[in-house]
Amino acid sequence: MRGLALSIAATALADLAGALPAASSSASEASSYTSSSSIPLPYTPSGGLDTNGSLPVYAPLTDFDYQSLNLGLYQELIELDLFQNGLAKFSAEDFQNEGLNADDLYLLQFMAEQEVGHATAIADMLGPNNASVACEYSYPFQTVQEFLQFSEYITRFGEAGTYGFLEHLNSRAAAQIVLQAITTEARQEMVFRQFQGIFPMPFWFTSAITQSMQWTLMAPYIVGCPDNNTRVQFQNFPGLNITNSPNVTQLTANSSAAVSSNETDWTTPGQTIHLEWENPGKSVGPNNSYTTNTTAGEPKFVAWISQLNVTYTPLTNVSGNSGQTTQPNLTIYSESKYSNGSTAPLINGTVFVLVTDDDVPVTPANLTFLNQHVVAGPAAYFSG
Ligand SMILES: *[C@@H]1O[C@H](CO)[C@@H](O)[C@H](O)[C@H]1NC(C)=O
Ligand SMILES: *[C@@H]1O[C@H](CO)[C@@H](O)[C@H](O)[C@H]1NC(C)=O
Numbered sequence: 288m289r290g291l292a293l294s295i296a297a298t299a300l301a302d303l304a305g306a307l308p309a310a311s312s313s314a315s316e317a318s319s320y321t322s323s324s325s326i327p328l329p330y331t332p333s334g335g336l337d338t339n340g341s342l343p344v345y346a347p348l349t350d351f352d353y354q355s356l357n358l359g360l361y362q363e364l365i366e367l368d369l370f371q372n373g374l375a376k377f378s379a380e381d382f383q384n385e386g387l388n389a390d391d392l393y394l395l396q397f398m399a400e401q402e403v404g405h406a407t408a409i410a411d412m413l414g415p416n417n418a419s420v421a422c423e424y425s426y427p428f429q430t431v432q433e434f435l436q437f438s439e440y441i442t443r444f445g446e447a448g449t450y451g452f453l454e455h456l457n458s459r460a461a462a463q464i465v466l467q468a469i470t471t472e473a474r475q476e477m478v479f480r481q482f483q484g485i486f487p488m489p490f491w492f493t494s495a496i497t498q499s500m501q502w503t504l505m506a507p508y509i510v511g512c513p514d515n516n517t518r519v520q521f522q523n524f525p526g527l528n529i530t531n532s533p534n535v536t537q538l539t540a541n542s543s544a545a546v547s548s549n550e551t552d553w554t555t556p557g558q559t560i561h562l563e564w565e566n567p568g569k570s571v572g573p574n575n576s577y578t579t580n581t582t583a584g585e586p587k588f589v590a591w592i593s594q595l596n597v598t599y600t601p602l603t604n605v606s607g608n609s610g611q612t613t614q615p616n617l618t619i620y621s622e623s624k625y626s627n628g629s630t631a632p633l634i635n636g637t638v639f640v641l642v643t644d645d646d647v648p649v650t651p652a653n654l655t656f657l658n659q660h661v662v663a664g665p666a667a668y669f670s671g
């Protein structure tokens with residue numbers, strides 16, 4: 288039944304995607320259709336990108352676009368496999384025991400079908416000979432709760448990685464399509480939190496990470512890919528582990544699926560975090576054909592990527608490849624003209640932490656300049 292539903296969805300969505308101009312339409316072809324009218328349209332403010340009637344190009348325009356879309360496709364394909372895997376691995380009774388009924392399972396199946404659509408749209412933009420296919424994956428979960436937590440984590444870094452590159456794509460038309468996919472995936476991420484019975488969105492802004500951070504987090508779960516899949520060109524940073532993180536069984540012990548619930552804090556500001564990281568040079572990812580690398584110097588700081596900014600705390604008690612730090616005690620704004628002093632904690636939800644050699648100031652639109660300072664990570668910090 289599921290297989291049938293999926294293949295029907297695949298056909299329908301391929302047809303839709305086929306309605307977009309094929310990847311072969313080049314930028315120069317597109318510009319020849321450009322309207323030469325310089326008379327502004329009514330109620331249309333001047334400015335903006337691609338607002339002059341130039342034909343949208345739903346294809347990569349630069350290598351940056353191509354590599355980013357390729358990474359995005361790898362993300363869609365792991366999500367498709369993951370959701371199907373969870374549905375196949377656990378019985379309706381297993382899900383029922385965690386408070387998930389048949390309607391919830393249909394939602395999970397529908398999320399897998401959405402991945403078919405997203406993968407098809409990106410594949411169509413990359414072109415038939417450049418679109419990678421599914422790989423073989425390995426997942427760390429044994430229970431339904433672990434599956435839900437892992438799915439929340441995978442969608443969380445997929446979302447963050449995409450937000451990181453979307454605004455930098457040369458092809459604004461391609462960005463438009465990816466935007467319409469990723470906002471749907473953000474809803475998936477929230478649904479996985481609700482399936483776990485935890486607060487659906489305990490932050491004001493959804494943070495972004497770089498492509499290399501996304502690839503670092505994804506690669507460990509890819510066992511092997513077909514030889515002619517397009518290789519991912521981004522960096523694999525050395526792995527980072529928060530060794531005193533509570534496990535998911537402890538975190539969700541008292542939870543059951545709910546639209547929202549006031550949860551017990553998993554972590555608190557000022558709490559000590561123990562970190563352990565790997566040396567560079569480890570083989571990771573598909574067919575172990577990627578090697579972790581860092582261009583950073585000595586480990587000195589811990590970067591916390593959360594909400595709208597990157598905050599650093601000092602890395603202390605460094606000994607070999609381990610050290611510790613404390614969770615920042617900050618709020619997202621110190622004041623606002625729209626409230627009487629109330630604001631949100633800076634650290635809440637699934638936050639990304641990295642060990643760095645410097646506390647270089649970066650903001651969401653230039654986060655990529657953090658890459659060269661990464662000693663290890665990111666690791667996901669499940670703070671609430
Ligand atoms: C239309 O706008 C795009 C960028 O938004 C620009 O690259 C292109 O040159 C413009 N075309 C014309 C005819 O002004
Ligand atoms: C694949 O992408 C590369 C990089 O953009 C490009 O040079 C090549 O022409 C593409 N191949 C096909 C078949 O689209």
Ligand SMILES: *[C@@H]1O[C@H](CO)[C@@H](O)[C@H](O)[C@H]1NC(C)=O
Binds near residue numbers: 416
């Ligand atoms: C890999 O090869 C297969 C078989 O020739 C082909 O169907 C597929 O399009 C190729 N994929 C890529 C990404 O080149």
Ligand SMILES: *[C@@H]1O[C@H](CO)[C@@H](O)[C@H](O)[C@H]1NC(C)=O
Binds near residue numbers: 486635
């Ligand atoms: C995180 O958000 C949850 C849900 O709103 C809230 O219960 C918790 O107190 C927040 N954590 C912190 C540290 O404020």
Ligand SMILES: *[C@@H]1O[C@H](CO)[C@@H](O)[C@H](O)[C@H]1NC(C)=O
Binds near residue numbers: 528529530531
């Ligand atoms: C992280 O550290 C914990 C505690 O030492 C350990 O149980 C776990 O296996 C480690 N995870 C990885 C991926 O190394």
Ligand SMILES: *[C@@H]1O[C@H](CO)[C@@H](O)[C@H](O)[C@H]1NC(C)=O
Binds near residue numbers: 535536
């Ligand atoms: C999580 O922690 C609990 C309590 O310490 C333990 O019983 C359980 O085996 C752990 N689960 C995993 C998957 O490590």
Ligand SMILES: *[C@@H]1O[C@H](CO)[C@@H](O)[C@H](O)[C@H]1NC(C)=O
Binds near residue numbers: 537538539540541551
């Ligand atoms: C679950 O409930 C028990 C008993 O009330 C409490 O000791 C424990 O801290 C709770 N765990 C979580 C993660 O809220």
Ligand SMILES: *[C@@H]1O[C@H](CO)[C@@H](O)[C@H](O)[C@H]1NC(C)=O
Binds near residue numbers: 549
């Ligand atoms: C949930 O948390 C909020 C914020 O701390 C609090 O105002 C509210 O009373 C709580 N609701 C319940 C049912 O505990």
Ligand SMILES: *[C@@H]1O[C@H](CO)[C@@H](O)[C@H](O)[C@H]1NC(C)=O
Binds near residue numbers: 556557616
């Ligand atoms: C966090 O900051 C608040 C406001 O400055 C302060 O009241 C509180 O004691 C701090 N908590 C910790 C654990 O440092």
Ligand SMILES: *[C@@H]1O[C@H](CO)[C@@H](O)[C@H](O)[C@H]1NC(C)=O
Binds near residue numbers: 578579580
């Ligand atoms: C890391 O990358 C640099 C630059 O490409 C290279 O010189 C170095 O050998 C790499 N290190 C490892 C451990 O692979």
Ligand SMILES: *[C@@H]1O[C@H](CO)[C@@H](O)[C@H](O)[C@H]1NC(C)=O
Binds near residue numbers: 599618619620649
């Ligand atoms: C991030 O925002 C918090 C709250 O505004 C602020 O205290 C902190 O200094 C900021 N960090 C950076 C690196 O800008």
Ligand SMILES: *[C@@H]1O[C@H](CO)[C@@H](O)[C@H](O)[C@H]1NC(C)=O
Binds near residue numbers: 648650653
């Ligand atoms: C990133 O942008 C911020 C302004 O938003 C600037 O203060 C910072 O210096 C920039 N960082 C780098 C590494 O260029």
